Amino acid sequence: MGHGHDHGHGHEVPSDPDRAFRLGVALNVGFVAVEAVYGVLADSIALLADAAHNLSDVLGLLLAWWAARLARKAPTPRFTYGLGKTTILAALANAILILVAVGGVAWEAVGRLLDPPPVQAVTVMVVAAIGVVINTAAAFLFFADRHDDVNRRAAFVHLATDAAVSLGVVVGGAVVWWTSLNWIDPALSLVIAVVIVAGTWSVLREAFELATDAVPARVDPSAVERVLTAPEAVHAVHDLHVWAMSTTRVALTAHLEMPLDAWTPALADELVHALEDLGVHHVTLQPEPPDDRCHGCAAVPGADRKT
Numbered sequence: 592m593g594h595g596h597d598h599g600h601g602h603e604v605p606s607d608p609d610r611a612f613r614l615g616v617a618l619n620v621g622f623v624a625v626e627a628v629y630g631v632l633a634d635s636i637a638l639l640a641d642a643a644h645n646l647s648d649v650l651g652l653l654l655a656w657w658a659a660r661l662a663r664k665a666p667t668p669r670f671t672y673g674l675g676k677t678t679i680l681a682a683l684a685n686a687i688l689i690l691v692a693v694g695g696v697a698w699e700a701v702g703r704l705l706d707p708p709p710v711q712a713v714t715v716m717v718v719a720a721i722g723v724v725i726n727t728a729a730a731f732l733f734f735a736d737r738h739d740d741v742n743r744r745a746a747f748v749h750l751a752t753d754a755a756v757s758l759g760v761v762v763g764g765a766v767v768w769w770t771s772l773n774w775i776d777p778a779l780s781l782v783i784a785v786v787i788v789a790g791t792w793s794v795l796r797e798a799f800e801l802a803t804d805a806v807p808a809r810v811d812p813s814a815v816e817r818v819l820t821a822p823e824a825v826h827a828v829h830d831l832h833v834w835a836m837s838t839t840r841v842a843l844t845a846h847l848e849m850p851l852d853a854w855t856p857a858l859a860d861e862l863v864h865a866l867e868d869l870g871v872h873h874v875t876l877q878p879e880p881p882d883d884r885c886h887g888c889a890a891v892p893g894a895d896r897k898t
Contacts, residue, residue: 611732612656615746618729619649622722629718633711635764636703636777639696645722647692648729648749651685655742662837675837678742679801682838685745686795693784693791700780710776712768719764722757726750741801742838745794752790756783804834807841810870818865819845819876824853826881833871842873854878 623645630639658681661674730750733743763779766772797808806812810833819828831845843866847854863874 609656609660611743612652612659612746615729615732615750616649616652616656618725619645619652619750622725623649626718626722629714633714633718634708635710635715636696636700636780639699643692643696645726645753647688648753651688651749652746654681654684654688655746657681658742672836672842675840676802676835678838679798679835682742682745682794683798683802685742685749686791686798689749689787689791690795693787696780697784700777700784703777704774704781707773707777710764710767710773712764715764715776716761716768719757719760723754723761726754726757730754741794741797745798748790748794752787756786759783759786801835801838804832806833807835807870810841814869815843815866815871818869819847819862821865822849822858822862824849824858836873840873841871842875843871844875844877846877846879848881849878851878851880 623642626642626645627639630636630642655678658677661677664674666673730747730753733747733750759779759782763775767775801807812833815833816828816831819825819831825847827848829846829848831843833841833843836842859876862876866874
């Protein structure tokens with residue numbers, strides 16, 4: 592059995608990997624307090640909706656931060672892959688947390704839409720404008736890593752959505768101030784709910800797929816098969832599995848049908864480095880004679896024996 596393990600993670604670890612989470616939590620805790628107080632004083636369900644969502648940001652950031660710290664712990668005899676998968680579970684929990692918070696806000700907004708109370712529009716606009724600045728700054732902390740780590744992307748989407756929502760609340764407050772139509776405030780809350788759900792859905796789907804060991808979206812299964820079947824010595828590939836060890840690291844195992852005397856360290860290194868270029872970091876390959884396929888192993892579609 593040949594094992595190829597690439598320990599170059601493919602991403603530089605920042606000197607202070609917790610900085611974004613620490614600053615993001617601090618910014619949002621302060622703003623949640625301000626927004627909740629003025630939401631009550633202004634009797635604005637839109638401000639309270641935004642405050643509730645910002646509170647879910649705090650909880651989500653704390654969860655993602657905790658998972659990111661666990662992911663950096665070394666493997667143990669019991670957790671042989673380490674705890675990297677907690678980042679996937681955190682992203683999934685984060686997305687679910689957002690949707691639960693949105694459901695509560697939408698329920699309250701529907702009730703107020705039927706009997707809208709008066710709204711202090713100027714207060715709403717000022718507080719929401721502060722939210723635009725704070726959420727934009729917090730989202731920017733996760734901007735650079737949003738494509739490579741679904742855990743950080745969940746945090747980025749959460750915060751960027753908040754910035755857009757706060758901007759919408761500013762606009763809604765202006766409309767209420769100009770027209771005195773108080774139903775605009777709860778109606779805007781329902782629009783906010785739709786925007787949040789739309790922004791969260793892709794994160795929820797990706798996190799669920801990773802949690803159920805689907806091939807990560809950034810890895811092309813067809814390209815993986817082509818790499819493994821490229822050497823002349825390899826007749827076919829079967830029992831191929833690709834899954835996420837964490838939100839940033841991908842593992843692969845496969846059986847290669849080939850003459851055993853053709854398996855060399857040089858060939859192993861060639862395949863490992865080629866797979867690394869495809870985003871696969873932890874590789875285990877098992878060569879076996881073409882007439883000795885393991886019982887119960889399934890052939891990979893599209894990777895049949897060469898002719």
